[in-house]
Amino acid sequence: MKLIGYISPTKRLPRPRQEWLMREHDLYETCESIDDAIRLIRKGRALVIPQCSLLASKRDDIKDVAQQVHERGGYIIEAATGRRSDSPQDAFEMGIDAATKRVLSKRRAVEMATKYDDDHPGMIKARSMWSNAGLSDAAIAKACGIHQSTLRRRLGKRDVMPGVKPARKRKP
Numbered sequence: 001m002k003l004i005g006y007i008s009p010t011k012r013l014p015r016p017r018q019e020w021l022m023r024e025h026d027l028y029e030t031c032e033s034i035d036d037a038i039r040l041i042r043k044g045r046a047l048v049i050p051q052c053s054l055l056a057s058k059r060d061d062i063k064d065v066a067q068q069v070h071e072r073g074g075y076i077i078e079a080a081t082g083r084r085s086d087s088p089q090d091a092f093e094m095g096i097d098a099a100t101k102r103v104l105s106k107r108r109a110v111e112m113a114t115k116y117d118d119d120h121p122g123m124i125k126a127r128s129m130w131s132n133a134g135l136s137d138a139a140i141a142k143a144c145g146i147h148q149s150t151l152r153r154r155l156g157k158r159d160v161m162p163g164v165k166p167a168r169k170r171k172p
Helices: 015-021 034-040 059-071 088-114 121-129 137-144 148-155
Strands: 003-006 027-031 046-049 075-078
C-alpha cells in the first residue's frame, strides 16, 4: 500500500512538527497542495495528514476532501491519532475534532499569546482576591486586568459561603 503525505504548514503547526507527526509512516510522496495529493490517490492508497483540521478551513470543505478521497478508492489516516476515515467511528471523531480545533484555535492563540501562568502578577493578585465573597468576578477581573472567563478557567469555581452572594454592581 502506498501512502501519500499532505503537509500544510501553519503558525499553529509548522512544517517540522507536521513532519515529526508523520515520521512513522513510510510515505510514497509528500504534497503541499491538497489537490495534488488527491490526484495521487488510487484504490489501495491512503492520504496521511498530521491533523484532520489541516485539510481545509471550513467543515464542509473537510467533508468534500474526504468524499473525494473515498470516491477514488482511498482513505485518510490522521497521523497524530492513528485514526482512519474508513472506520465509521474514527471518521466521526476526526470530523468532530477538526471542527472543534477550527473553532477553538483563535481562542487558544489568544491564550497562548498572553500566557496567564501562576507567576503572572495579575494571576497572583486574582488568586488572593478569589476567595473574597464580597467581590464579584467582574470586579476581580477588572482589578487584575484579566478576563472573567480566563479567571474562572484558571482558578476554578469560587468558594462562596452558603447564603452569601457575591456583591453586584449597583446601578446609579
